[in-house]
Amino acid sequence: MGYSPFKVGDVVTNEVMxxxxxIGNMGGMCKSNTYNCLVLISDHTKGLYDDKWYGTELHYTGMGQEGDQTLNGNQNGTLYNSRTSGIEVHLFEVIDKGEYTYRGVVKLTGKPYQEIQPDKNKNPRKVWMFPITPITGAPEYSKEKLDEVHVKLEAQAEKMTLSELETIAKARSSKEPSIKVVTAKQRDRDEFVAVYTKKRAKGICQLCGQPAPFRDKLGNPYLESHHIVWLSNGGEDTIKNSVALCPNCHKKMHVVNDPNDVAKLKTLNSTL
Known part of the structure; x- marks a missing residue:
């Protein structure tokens, strides 16, 4: 392997990279004439390009923000010919804005192909997709980080018109969903506390006061255990901090978490 200033997994700023x-500040594909290598940046915080992982292989979108992308006179051609030219290709990914994670040297492992994606003006155009694989294998992602990215992209989408969204959604639709290796910290909750909480409610949602919307396969009223103060916020896994909610109210608590609803649930359990 040739020039490699970072270790795989290092997180650096754009300036340091x-x-x-x-290399200059020239977008997501940059040629280093000094070290005779190509640097790729896959930025997942932006909605324009649609790079996707399929197992160990990243399908990377070529350069060119407006109109059909070409292979002539730009770094798309450099990447396209990398298998025969011998030029080394380095990959960085951006999961958090401003943080560039080094994925190491990558190889073109599949045949480049074209597909339709919107350009910066939301007009459909042909882009080049390059199947590349890091020589060290597929990276692992923090679930928390990916969740943050999804929230930010959804916020971008909410600002668009229905027509703009239709163009992008059609282009980004995929019969084969992207697959990433995800790691997550999981807070264990006690099964006995959860079951007791649901049995104690006797089939009635403790927030809306309505009967469970259906019964499970065993014939029990279907309710879900919820921690009033979330475990992720330091809440206790106790019967006093647990309530039984219908699926609709449970989702509401995780999306809205209205202080009035929190106060109501705390009052219900105040005597425990």
Whole structure:
């Protein structure tokens, strides 16, 4: 392997990355003439390009923000010919804005192909997709980080018109969903506390006061255990901090978590 200023997994700023490779601020594909290598940036915080992982292989979108992308006179051609030219290709991913994670050297492992994606003006155009694979294998992602990215992209989408969304949604639709290796911290909750909480409610949602909307396969009223103060916020896994909610109210608590609803549930359990 040739020039490699970082270790796989290192997180650096844009400035540090570009200084190390001696490349200009010229978008997501940059050629380093000093070290004779190509640097790719896959930025998941932006909605324009649609790079997707399929197992160990990242399908990377070529350069060119407006109109059909070409292979002539740009770094798309450099990447396209990398298997025969021998030029080394380095990949960085952006999961958090401003944080560039080094994925190491990648190889073109599949045949480049074209598909339709919107350009910066939301007009459909042909883009080049390059199947590349890190020589160290597929990276692992923090579930928390990916959730943050999804929230930010949804916020971008909410600001668009229905027509703009239709164009992008059609282009980004995929018969084969992206697959990533995800790691997550999980807070264990006690099954006996959860079951007791649901049995104690006797089939009635403790927030809306309505009967469970259906019964499970065993014939029991279907309610879900919920921690009034979330475990992720330091809440206790106790019967006093647990309530039984219908699926609709449970979702509401995780999306809205209205202080009035929290106060109501705390009052219901105040005597426990």
């Amino acid at each position: 570009r200084s190390a490779f001696r």
